Amino acid sequence: MAQIHPTAIVDAAAQLHESVSVGPYSIIGPHVVVGAGSTIGPHCVIEGHTTIGRDNRIFQFCSLGAVPQDKKYAGEPTELRIGDGNTIREFCTFNLGVVGAGGLTQVGHRNWVMAYVHVAHDCRIGDDNVIANAVQFAGHVEVGNATLIGGITGVHQFVRIGDFAMVGFQTRLSQDLPPFMVAAGNPAEAQSAHLEGPRRRGYSPERLAQLKQMHRILYRKGLTLDAARVELLALRGTVDGGDADLDMMLTFLDQAQRGIVR
Template sequence: MSTQIHPSAVVDPSAQLGKNVTVGPYAIIEADTVIGDGTTIDAFAQIKQYTTMGAENHIHSHALIGGDPQDIKFGGEKTTLVLGDRNIIREFTTIHRGTPEGRGETNIGSECMIMAYAHVAHDCHLSDNVILTNCVMLAGHVDLGVHAVVGGMCGVHQFCRIGDYAFIAGMTGVPNDVPPFCMAAGTRGSLRGLNSIGLRRSGMTSETIRAIKHAYMTIFRSGYTRSEALEVMKGEENKIKEVEYFLDFISNSERGCLNDVSKNSKHVD
C-alpha cells in the first residue's frame, strides 16, 4: 500500500512522510515534520512544526501534536516533539513541544496510549507503554516511567516524576513524586500500597514482589522518618535491582514523594 493523502488535507512540501502513511480529510501537516512508515493521521488532526514521529503511530481526529508550549517565556524558538513507534493518540489530545529553558524537547516513547482530551505539556518525558486515560493533565517537565498508568481526570504538578509500573487512580491530584511500583489515589494524592496486580501481570517473580513490599513497608509504614527508613534499607543486604531502583528513586526525589495513607502505622514486614 502506498502513501495516501486525502485531497482536502494540507501537507507542507517539506514534510517527510514515510511509506504507507495515510492522511485523512482536512488534516494538517506543517513544515519540518517527519512522519514514520505506516502512520495514520485521521481527519482534522494537526501535526505542527518540528514534530518527529516513528513508525505505525495512529493520530486520531482533532488531536494537536507539537503545538507551542503554554509558557509565557516562550518566544517561538525552535524546540521539538519526538514520538517513538506504535503510539495511539486519541481525539482532542494536545501534546506540546519543549522549551529552551527546559529540555528543549518533549519526548513520547513507544507503544503508549494517550486517550481523548489528555494534555501533555512542554518538556515532559513519557517512557514506553505508558497509558494516560481520558482528560489526564500533565504539567510541564513531568517524567513517567515504563508501564505507568494515570487514571482519568488526574492532574500532575510540574516537575513531578512517576516511576515504572506506578498506577494512579482516577481524579487524583499529584503534587509530588510517585515511586515506582506504587498505587496513588485521592483528591490530594497519597500512596495506597503497591500496584500488586500490575507487578504480577508484568511477570515479576514472587520473591521480587515480596522484596519490594518489604522496602515499601519499611519506607512508608514503619514509623521511621524517611531518611531513617532509607538508612535501615541501605543496611540490609539487597541485590534485587527493582528494590535498588525503588530506593534510588526515593533518595533522589527533588519534590519529595507522596506520603502513604497509613503513614502512622508501626507495622513493618
Template sequence: MNDKAQIHPTAVIDPAARLGEGVSVGAFTVVGPEVEIGDGCQIGPHCSFTGPTRIGSGNRFIGHCAIGGEPQDKKFAGERTELVIGDRNVFREFVTVNRGTGNGGGITRMGDDNWLLAYSHVAHDCIVGNNCVFSNNTTLAGHVTVGDWVIISGFAGAHQFCRIGDHAFLGMGALVNGDVPPFTMVGGNSLGRPRGINSEGLKRRGFDAERIAAIKRAYRTLYVAGLPLAEAREQLGVQAESSDDVRQLLDFIDGGERPLLR
C-alpha cells in the same frame, strides 16, 4: 494520493514535511513544515502537526489531535524546540502534546507503545517512557517525567517537575504534587496519596512472588513504619542488597527535584 502516502484531498501538507511509506492522512488535517512522520502511521481527520516534530513508525492518531504545538508557557519566546515521539503509540480524540521550551531542555519526548486516551494532555518538556496508559483527561504539567508501564486513570494529573516511577498506578482523579515511587499505587479523589503497591500490575508483567514480597517490604518501610525519610532510606539500603527492585526504588528517591509523595 501518491505512491508514498495516502492523503485525503482536503488535507494540507507543507512541502517541507516528510511522510514515510504507507502513511495515511485524513480529511482536514494539517501537517506543517519540519514535521517528520514515520512509515505506516495512520492519521485521522482534523489533526494538526506543528514542527519541529519527529514521529516514529506505526503510530495512530484517531482524530482532532494537536501534536507539536507551542508550549503553554509564558516564558516561551519562539525559540527552536522539539517534540520526539517513538513507535506504535495510539493517540485518541483531542489529545494534545506540546513541544519543549528553551529553558527546559528544549524537547518533549515520548517512547513506544503508549496509549493516550481522549483529551489527554502532555505539556512541554515532559518525558514519557514506554507501555504507558493515560486514561481520559490525564493531564501532565510541564517537565513531568513518567517511567515505563505507568497507568494513569481518568481525570488524574501531575504537578510540574513531578516524576512518576515505573509500574506506578494513579487512581481516578488523583492529583499528585510530589514524586511517585516505582511500583506505587496512588489513591484517587483529589490530592493523591500512596495506597500500597501495584501488585496486580506487577503480576501481569511477570513479577514473581519473591520480587513482589520484597517490594511490599520496601513499601512498608517507606510508608507504613512511620520512619523519618532518612532512616527509611537507610533500611532500604540494606534491603536493596538482595533486591534490584528495591535498589531501583532507592535510586528513585535520591534523584528528584520535587518532594517524595508521602
C-alpha cells in the same frame, strides 16, 4: 507517495513515509517527520519540529507540536518527539519544549494515550504506559515505564512518576510517586504497592512480596525517609532479581526534588 486525503493540507517539505496515511482536513507543517506505518486521522494539526516514529495511530482532532503554553517561549525551534507504536486518541494536545528547559517534549514507545490528554512542554514520558482520559501533565513532568494513570488526574509541574506506579482516578499529584507504588486522592496519598503490572511481567512471588515490603518500609512503619533508605538497603541480596527493584527505588528517592507522596 503517502496516502493523503485530497482535503488534507500537507506542506511539501514535510517528510512522510510512503506508507503513512493522512485523513480528511488534517494539516501537517513543514518540519514534521512521520515514520512508516503511522496513521493520522481526520482534522488533526501536526506542526512545529515534530518527529513521529513508526506504527503510531493518531485519532481525529489531535493537536501535536503546537507552541508551548509558556510566556517565555519566543518562537525558538524546539521539538516534540514521539516514538513507535503509540495509540493517541481524540483531542490530545502535545506541545513543543521550551529552550530554557531543554527544548524537548518526548513520548516513548507503545503508550496507550486516551482522549483529551494534555502533555505540556518538556515532559518526558517513557514506554508502555496507560494514560486514561483527560489526564493533564503540566510542564517538566517525567513519567517512567509501565505506569497506569487514572482519568481526570492532574499532575503538577516537575513531578516524577516512577516505573510501575499507579495513579487512581481523579487524583491531584503534586509530589513524586515512587516506582511500584499506588496513590490516589486529592491531594494524593500512597495506598499500597502495585503488584498486578509486575505480576504480568513475570515477577516471582518472592519478588512481589519484596515490593510489598518496600511499601511497608516507606509508608507503614513511621520512618523518616533517611531511616527508610537504611531498611531498604538491608533487603539487598535477599530475593532473586529484587536488587534491581531496590536500586530503582533508591535512585528515585535520591533524585526527588519535590518530596514524595506520603
